Amino acid sequence: MADIKAADVAKLRKATGAGMMDCKKALQEADGAFDRAIELIRERGQAIANKRADRDASEGSVQAKVDGGYGAMISLNCETDFVAKNEEFVKFAVSILDLAVAEKPADLEALKALTLDGKVLADVIIDKSGTIGEKLELAYFDFIQAEKVQAYNHFGNNLATLVGFNKADVDEQVAKDVAMQIAAMSPIAVDEGDVSEEVIATERKIGREKALLEGKPENIVDRIAEGMVKKFLKEATLLNQEFTKDSKKTIRQYIKESDKDLQVTGFLRFAVK
Missing domain, CATH: 3.30.479.20 (Elongation factor Ts, dimerisation domain)
Known part of the structure; x- marks a missing residue:
């Protein structure tokens, strides 16, 4: 069996990121052959990955x-x-x-x-x-x-947002505020026009069913349902949401105060847990 030196173990660890003992064992099994030791570590990594394939990576x-x-x-x-x-x-x-x-x-x-x-x-x-x-x-x-894209990475790395604007010269604070608004309030679309008819129909159906369960008269059920749809769109669309830093204005109003021609072209939000 080849004499395994600490320097060889350290070199293999740097190349693979594996633990010191795993590197030493691989070098021993490979009789000191560096490339073969790398193969052994990768094979074990594949085996571990296969065993864990059905685990929940949440x-x-x-x-x-x-x-x-x-x-x-x-x-x-x-x-x-x-x-x-x-x-x-x-x-x-x-x-x-x-x-x-x-x-x-x-x-x-x-x-x-x-x-x-x-x-x-x-x-x-x-x-x-x-x-x-x-x-x-x-x-x-x-x-x-987009002409301007702003990122927001939440503390803890479990949530991030991206938002695009139609102009490159967006006020930095405005861009950051909008990115943070998306993180905090989780809108589903930029504006009501971007919400699918299917989603709106579902909300309308929920509104009708709720009104009927509460015993509301049939002749006002549709009006109640439409009111609930309107409330949903206000809360679920970015531009119609109340600004988290000033509830007296919407995000649309906040943006227009900065630049009347400024528009949000799109956004992304993703979170784990």
Whole structure:
């Protein structure tokens, strides 16, 4: 059996991210052959990932980043809050986000097919799963392109937002406030015109059923249902929501006070837990 030196173990650990004892064991089994030791560690990582494939990866790190008029958001999920707060895990999530911002893939599958440090990202995630000892899953990726994009990353890395504007010279405080509004109030659309007829019909049906259960007269049930739809749209659409910092005005009014021609072109919001 080859004499395994501490320097070789350290080198293998740096290359794979595996624990010291795992690296030493792999080198011993590979009789000191460095490349074979790397293969052994990756095989074990794949085996661990396979065993954990049916686990629930509901914790994680949600990250958003902007580069000019492009903003990307990812969620790297894991099994436990302990790992979600682990520095190595968070750094790995950030490296995936940086890759997304640099390469601008079309969708999640295209992102997984990109290379990170010379390896396909999907394989790197499997390797990391073996190293960390939990199921890891790149659960979400999306992006926004606009004249101006603002990101908000919530403390704890469990929530992020992106919002796009039609003008590049948006007041920074306004952009930040709108991004934080989205985080706090979780709108489903920019304006009522962006809400699908299916969603509105569902809310109208709920309103009718509620009114009937309360014994309201049939001749006013529809009016009550429409009132509930109007209330829903006010609370669920960004521009019609009350501004969290000043409930006397809506987000639409707040934005127009800054610039009458300013418009929100779209937004993203994603959270774990």
